[in-house]
Amino acid sequence: MLKDFSFYLQEFLRNVTLIKVSPFDIIDIAIVSFVIYKIIVWIKDTRAYQLIKGIAVLIVITQVSKWLNLNVINWLLTNTLSYGVLALLIVFQPELRRALEEIGRSKIWGKFLWLGPDEEMAIKWQNSVEEIIKAVMYLSKNKIGALIVVEGQTKIGDIINTGIIIDSEISSQLLINIFIPNTPLHDGAVIIRDGKIKAAACFLPLSENRYISKELGTRHRAALGISENSDATAIVVSEETGIISVAYNGGLTRNLGPEALRKILLRPLKQEKEKNGLSIFKWRR
Numbered sequence: 103m104l105k106d107f108s109f110y111l112q113e114f115l116r117n118v119t120l121i122k123v124s125p126f127d128i129i130d131i132a133i134v135s136f137v138i139y140k141i142i143v144w145i146k147d148t149r150a151y152q153l154i155k156g157i158a159v160l161i162v163i164t165q166v167s168k169w170l171n172l173n174v175i176n177w178l179l180t181n182t183l184s185y186g187v188l189a190l191l192i193v194f195q196p197e198l199r200r201a202l203e204e205i206g207r208s209k210i211w212g213k214f215l216w217l218g219p220d221e222e223m224a225i226k227w228q229n230s231v232e233e234i235i236k237a238v239m240y241l242s243k244n245k246i247g248a249l250i251v252v253e254g255q256t257k258i259g260d261i262i263n264t265g266i267i268i269d270s271e272i273s274s275q276l277l278i279n280i281f282i283p284n285t286p287l288h289d290g291a292v293i294i295r296d297g298k299i300k301a302a303a304c305f306l307p308l309s310e311n312r313y314i315s316k317e318l319g320t321r322h323r324a325a326l327g328i329s330e331n332s333d334a335t336a337i338v339v340s341e342e343t344g345i346i347s348v349a350y351n352g353g354l355t356r357n358l359g360p361e362a363l364r365k366i367l368l369r370p371l372k373q374e375k376e377k378n379g380l381s382i383f384k385w386r387r
Contacts, residue, residue: 160179160183228368236274245343247339249291249292249339251304251334252337253294253295253300258332261293261306264305272294277292286303290305290306291324292304306324307327309326322340325348335349
């Protein structure tokens with residue numbers, strides 16, 4: 103046995119010495135490793151993680167059934183796995199779409215295609231954020247239900263087209279007036295695009311997440327729905343409790359105050375500042 107091991111070791115070392123590795127091979131391996139790493143990180147943050155673990159167990163059982171000559175079980179599992187890829191595409195279509203959108207708005211491309219906001223735009227957005235916070239705090243204090251969506255890099259023009267186009271500068275007075283009960287535009291969501299109130303009374307897709315708390319109403323489900331289908335940030339004011347919540351990336355954060363809300367809304371500017379090393383932003387502490 104020792105001789106066999108020595109023989110195989112010598113053969114392995116001899117084959118390794120014959121392998122020629124070029125710089126392109128190293129680049130190839132590095133790219134594949136990076137892609138696999140990103141896929142693993144992405145899967146861990148989605149519902150696909152549990153399903154992938156289930157598929158891994160099925161693959162192991164399939165191989166074991168083959169070794170033990172359990173032909174019927176092996177045939178069933180093999181055919182099940184052969185159709186599994188198609189089933190994955192159907193079941194996880196929203197997650198796959200979000201992954202492709204994430205690639206499209208990746209910071210890697212942004213470094214080549216976009217230079218980030220200039221100082222004037224940054225200051226204008228900071229002022230707009232203060233107007234939004236002022237309106238949200240008033241609505242919360244008076245328990246007036248509201249739903250405000252701030253568009254991200256993923257365009258939601260199809261959502262905007264379901265409402266009434268306003269295309270106005272952001273002001274707390276206008277936002278408050280829109281959500282006053284029994285007014286023509288108070289139902290639905292306000293969409294903010296490029297630092298303006300683009301539309302009001304917009305219809306949002308409702309989240310299909312079965313694990314949402316029963317105490318959350320239609321506004322919260324709509325906020326989660328738009329955050330699951332895009333990188334938009336949705337602000338919700340509860341009509342019953344006045345609690346302020348924010349939905350982003352399929353998650354919901356509740357019981358927010360003005361400071362926490364400010365940090366969330368200024369997050370894109372802060373990320374651009376850190377990415378590009380810009381010093382033009384005058385951040386409020």
